[in-house]
Amino acid sequence: xxxxxxxxxxxxxxxxxxxxxxxxxxxxxxxxxxxxxxxxxxxxxxxxxxxxxxxxxxxxxxxxxxxxxxxxxxxxxxxxxxxxxxxxxxxxxxxxxxxxxxxxxxxxxxxxxxxxxxxxxxxxxxxxxxxxxxxxxxxxxxxxxxxxxxxxxxxxxxxxxxxxxxxxxxxxxxxxxxxxxxxxxxxxxxxxxxxxxxxxxxxxxxxxxxxxxxxxxxxxxxxxxxxxxxxxxxxxxxxxxxxxxxxxxxxxxxxxxxxxxxxxxxxxxxxxxxxxxxxxxxxxxxxxxxxxxxxxxxxxxxxxxxxxxxxxxxxxxxxxxxxxxxxxxxxxxxxxxxxxxxxxxxxxxxxxxxxxxxxxxxxxxxxxxxxxxxxxxxxxxxxxxxxxxxxxxxxxxxxxxxxxxxxxxxxxxxxxxxxxxxxxxxxxxxxxxxxxxxxxxxxxxxxxxxxxxxxxxxxxxxxxxxxxxxxxxxxxxxxxxxxxxxxxxxxxxxxxxxxxxxxxxxxxxxxxxxxxxxxxxxxxxxxxxxxx
Amino acid sequence: xxxxxxxxxxxxxxxxxxxxxxxxxxxxxxxxxxxxxxxxxxxxxxxxxxxxxxxxxxxxxxxxxxxxxxxxxxxxxxxxxxxxxxxxxxxxxxxxxxxxxxxxxxxxxxxxxxxxxxxxxxxxxxxxxxxxxxxxxxxxxxxxxxxxxxxxxxxxxxxxxxxxxxxxxxxxxxxxxxxxxxxxxxxxxxxxxxxxxxxxxxxxxxxxxxxxxxxxxxxxxxxxxxxxxxxxxxxxxxxxxxxxxxxxxxxxxxxxxxxxxxxxxxxxxxxxxxxxxxxxxxxxxxxxxxxxxxxxxxxxxxxxxxxxxxxxxxxxxxx
Numbered sequence: 033x034x035x036x037x038x039x040x041x042x043x044x045x046x047x048x049x050x051x052x053x054x055x056x057x058x059x060x061x062x063x064x065x066x067x068x069x070x071x072x073x074x075x076x077x078x079x080x081x082x083x084x085x086x087x088x089x090x091x092x093x094x095x096x097x098x099x100x101x102x103x104x105x106x107x108x109x110x111x112x113x114x115x116x117x118x119x120x121x122x123x124x125x126x127x128x129x130x131x132x133x134x135x136x137x138x139x140x141x142x143x144x145x146x147x148x149x150x151x152x153x154x155x156x157x158x159x160x161x162x163x164x165x166x167x168x169x170x171x172x173x174x175x176x177x178x179x180x181x182x183x184x185x186x187x188x189x190x191x192x193x194x195x196x197x198x199x200x201x202x203x204x205x206x207x208x209x210x211x212x213x214x215x216x217x218x219x220x221x222x223x224x225x226x227x228x229x230x231x232x233x234x235x236x237x238x239x240x241x242x243x244x245x246x247x248x249x250x251x252x253x254x255x256x257x258x259x260x261x262x263x264x265x266x267x268x269x270x271x272x273x274x275x276x277x278x279x280x281x282x283x284x285x286x287x288x289x290x291x292x293x294x295x296x297x298x299x300x301x302x303x304x305x306x307x308x309x310x311x312x313x314x315x316x317x318x319x320x321x322x323x324x325x326x327x328x329x330x331x332x333x334x335x336x337x338x339x340x341x342x343x344x345x346x347x348x349x350x351x352x353x354x355x356x357x358x359x360x361x362x363x364x365x366x367x368x369x370x371x372x373x374x375x376x377x378x379x380x381x382x383x384x385x386x387x388x389x390x391x392x393x394x395x396x397x398x399x400x401x402x403x404x405x406x407x408x409x410x411x412x413x414x415x416x417x418x419x420x421x422x423x424x425x426x427x428x429x430x431x432x433x434x435x436x437x438x439x440x441x442x443x444x445x446x447x448x449x450x451x452x453x454x455x456x457x458x459x460x461x462x463x464x465x466x467x468x469x470x471x472x473x474x475x476x477x478x479x480x481x482x483x484x485x486x487x488x489x490x491x492x493x494x495x496x497x498x499x500x501x502x503x504x505x506x507x508x509x510x511x512x513x514x515x516x517x518x519x520x521x522x523x524x525x526x527x528x529x530x531x532x533x534x535x536x537x538x539x540x541x542x543x544x545x546x547x548x549x550x551x552x553x554x555x556x557x558x559x560x561x562x563x564x
Numbered sequence: 565x566x567x568x569x570x571x572x573x574x575x576x577x578x579x580x581x582x583x584x585x586x587x588x589x590x591x592x593x594x595x596x597x598x599x600x601x602x603x604x605x606x607x608x609x610x611x612x613x614x615x616x617x618x619x620x621x622x623x624x625x626x627x628x629x630x631x632x633x634x635x636x637x638x639x640x641x642x643x644x645x646x647x648x649x650x651x652x653x654x655x656x657x658x659x660x661x662x663x664x665x666x667x668x669x670x671x672x673x674x675x676x677x678x679x680x681x682x683x684x685x686x687x688x689x690x691x692x693x694x695x696x697x698x699x700x701x702x703x704x705x706x707x708x709x710x711x712x713x714x715x716x717x718x719x720x721x722x723x724x725x726x727x728x729x730x731x732x733x734x735x736x737x738x739x740x741x742x743x744x745x746x747x748x749x750x751x752x753x754x755x756x757x758x759x760x761x762x763x764x765x766x767x768x769x770x771x772x773x774x775x776x777x778x779x780x781x782x783x784x785x786x787x788x789x790x791x792x793x794x795x796x797x798x799x800x801x802x803x804x805x806x807x808x809x810x811x812x813x814x815x816x817x818x819x820x821x822x823x824x825x826x827x828x829x830x831x832x833x834x835x836x837x838x839x840x841x842x843x844x845x846x847x848x849x850x851x852x853x854x855x856x857x858x859x860x861x862x863x864x865x866x867x868x869x870x871x872x873x874x875x876x877x878x879x880x881x882x883x
Binding site: 441 | 605648650
C-alpha cells in the first residue's frame with residue numbers, strides 16, 4: 033500500500049514535469065524560417081493537388097511541380113502565348129500537323145545530359161494509360177514521335193488540333209535513365225516520385241515529410257542561372273484557415289487565398305495581394321434531358337431574372353466579370369451579343385409566354401453543386417431569392433466533388449437529382465478547353481458534358497474552332513461559339529471570378545499567376561529571392 | 565486472468581474483421597469513388613482515361629471479389645497502396661502516423677489526468693468554495709466546447725496574435741530534428757485536446773471523492789486523529805480513483821474524435837489527419853487501413869482498462 037502511493041506521487045511528479053518542460057522551451061525556439069529559404073503553400077487552393085508528385089498523374093499542382101520539373105514548352109507569365117522551356121525553340125508546319133522541338137542544352141539533377149531520347153521516352157509514358165497518365169486520351173492524336181538527332185524531337189499528329197500546344201505544356205520531361213527499368217504498370221506505385229525524383233528545373237528535390245512539407249535545394253548548375261534562394265519549401269495544409277494562420281504568423285511567405293480573405297490583407301504593408309483571372313466560368317447548367325428547360329424562353333428568363341452585377345458587387349467585392357457566353361476575353365467576344373441585363377419583368381413575361389405554370393410552376397427544382405464555400409452558399413441564396421421573384425423555385429443542394437461527379441457523370445442519371453447545376457469550367461488560356469462541357473460528342477459516358485447539351489450549331493462551331501490552324505481565324509471561330517452560346521443558352525452563364533494569392537513583401541521577383549491547374553507558366557523560380 | 569485476456573483478444577479480432585466488412589460496405593454505399601475524386605469539375609478529365617484508371621486500380625471488379633482480394637492481402641500484412649498517392653503503401657502510411665497520434669494523445673491524456681484529478685480533489689475538499697465554483701464553471705465550458713472550436717480559438721490567440729506557438733505541423737520545415745522544436749509544436753494542440761477530457765475527469769473526480777469522504781471508514785480515520793492530508797491522500801483518494809480509471813479508458817474513443825479535429829486544424833501528421841484526407845478523396849485502401857488500426861487500438865485500450873481495473877481493485881474477480 034505504502035509503496036503504491038509513493039509510486040503514484042513519483043508518477044504525478046513526472047507528469048507535471050513533462051507538462052512544464054514545453055513551457056520552458058517555448059521562448060527559446062524561433063518560428064521564423066531561415067533566410068534564403070522561401071516557404072509557401074504552393075498547393076493550396078483550386079490549382080493545387082496535394083500529396084502526389086507524379087506529373088503523369090497530376091491534373092493540377094503545376095505551380096509546384098514546375099519548380100523542379102520542366103515541360104518542353106510552357107505558357108508565358110501572363111498565360112497569353114506558348115513559349116519554349118526545355119525546348120529552346122519550336123516550329124509548327126503549315127498544315128499544323130508536325131511540331132519540331134529544338135532542345136536546350138540542359139542537365140538532369142544527377143548531372144546526366146537531357147537528350148531527345150528522354151523526351152521521346154516521356155512522350156511514350158504520357159501516351160500510355162497503363163502508367164496512370166491522365167494525359168493519354170488528350171495525346172491520342174499523336175501519330176509518331178521521332179528523334180532525328182540528339183537535340184531534336186519531331187511530333188506528328190494525325191489531324192490538326194489547336195489544343196495540342198496547351199496539352200504539351202503539361203507534359204513534364206522525365207529521365208529515361210532513372211525510369212526505363214520500371215514496367216509501365218508499376219511506374220505509378222514506384223516510390224521514386226516521393227523519394228528521389230530528378231528533373232531539370234532550378235531546384236532539386238531533397239526531402240518529403242509525408243503531408244507536412246517538401247523541401248527543394250537550389251540547382252546551382254541550372255542553365256538559366258544559379259538560383260538566388262538556397263531552398264524552397266512547400267507546406268501542406270489540411271485546412272485553408274491553417275495556411276492563412278501560417279502566413280500571418282510569418283511561417284510561410286506565400287499562399288492562395290479565397291476572395292473573402294483578401295480584405296484582411298489589402299491594407300497590410302507586410303503583404304502584397306496578387307490578383308488574376310481564374311479562367312473558370314461559373315454557370316447554371318440546365319439539364320437538357322429535363323423537360324423543364326426545353327423552351328429557350330425559360331432559359332432566357334433565368335438569365336434576365338438574375339442580377340449578376342449586384343451579386344458581383346456585393347458578394348465578390350467587384351472581383352468578377354459578368355459572362356454572356358463561356359468567355360470574357362475581348363478577342364473571343366463578338367460585339368453584338370445580348371448582355372441579358374437584369375430585367376425581372378421581362379423574365380416574368382417570357383415565362384408566361386412559355387407557359388411555365390404548365391411546365392413546372394412553383395414546384396421545387398433541385399440545383400446541384402460541388403461548391404461548398406461560404407461564398408458559394410451566399411451566391412446560391414441570392415440566386416434562389418432572385419429566381420423565386422419571377423416564379424422559379426430552386427432548392428440548392430451542395431455535395432462534395434466525388435458525390436457530384438458520381439451523380440452527373442453517370443451514364444443513366446436520375447434527372448430529378450440535378451435538373452440544374454451550379455458549376456464552373458475552365459475556359460482558358462486555351463479557349464478550346466470549354467469544348468468538353470458543351471460538345472454533343474462529350475455527353476457522358478463519352479465526356480463531361482454534364483448538362484447533356486445537344487445543340488448541333490454549337491457542336492459545329494466548337495469542332496471548326498478546334499480544327500482551325502490559323503490563330504486569327506481561330507479567334508473568329510471562337511466568337512461564333514460565343515454567339516451560339518449567347519443565343520441558344522446551353523447554360524445560364526454567370527461570371528468569371530478573380531483568384532488571389534498573398535505574398536510577403538519581403539519576397540522579391542516572385543511570379544505567381546492564378547492559372548487553371550496551377551499552370552505551368554514561366555515563373556522563373558531561379559530569380560525568386562527573400563530579404564533577411 | 566490469462567484465459568480471460570485471451571478470450572477478449574479473440575473476440576477483439578472477430579470484431580476487427582466485422583469492422584472491416586462494415587467499413588468496406590459503407591464506403592461502397594457512399595456516392596462517388598476514388599476516380600470521381602480524381603476529377604476537378606473545373607478541369608474535367610477524359611472518361612476513357614478515367615476508365616483506364618479504374619481498371620488499373622481494380623475498381624471495376626464486383627464488390628465481394630474486391631473485399632476478398634483486400635482481406636487476402638491484409639492477412640499477409642499488405643494493406644495495398646493509397647489511391648491518391650499511389651507510390652505510398654497504406655501500411656507504411658498508417659504506421660508512420662501512429663507515432664504522432666500516440667504522442668499527441670498521450671501528452672493530452674497526461675495533461676488531462678493531472679489537471680482533472682488535481683482540480684477534482686480541490687473541488688471536493690473545498691466544496692462550495694469560490695475555487696470549487698469557478699473550477700466547475702470552467703469545467704462546464706470545457707465539456708461544452710467542441711474540439712474544433714477550441715482549436716481555432718487557440719490557434720488564433722497563441723499563434724496568429726501572440727506568435728508564441730507555431731500554427732501547425734510537428735516540426736519546423738527544413739530544420740534538423742530537436743526535442744525542443746517537437747515540444748514547441750506539441751504543446752498547443754495537446755493542451756487544447758486535453759480540455760474536454762480534463763473537465764470530464766475533474767467532475768467525476770470531485771463527485772467520486774465526495775462520495776468516498778462520506779463513508780464510514782473515512783469518519784473512523786478522522787476519529788482516530790489521522791491528519792486531514794493523510795485521510796484524503798491515503799484513505800479516500802485511492803478508492804475515489806477507481807471509477808476514474810474506467811472513465812479514462814472509456815474516454816479514449818472521445819479523445820480520438822477530438823484528435824481528428826485537432827490534427828486537421830494543426831496539420832498534425834497523425835491518424836486523424838490521414839483519415840479525414842482519405843475520406844475526402846475516397847481513398848478506400850487508406851480508410852480501411854486507418855480504421856482497422858484505430859479499431860485495434862480501441863479494443864486493446866479497453867482490454868487494458870479492464871485488466872488495470874482488476875489490478876487496482878482485487879475485489880473484482882475476473883474469470
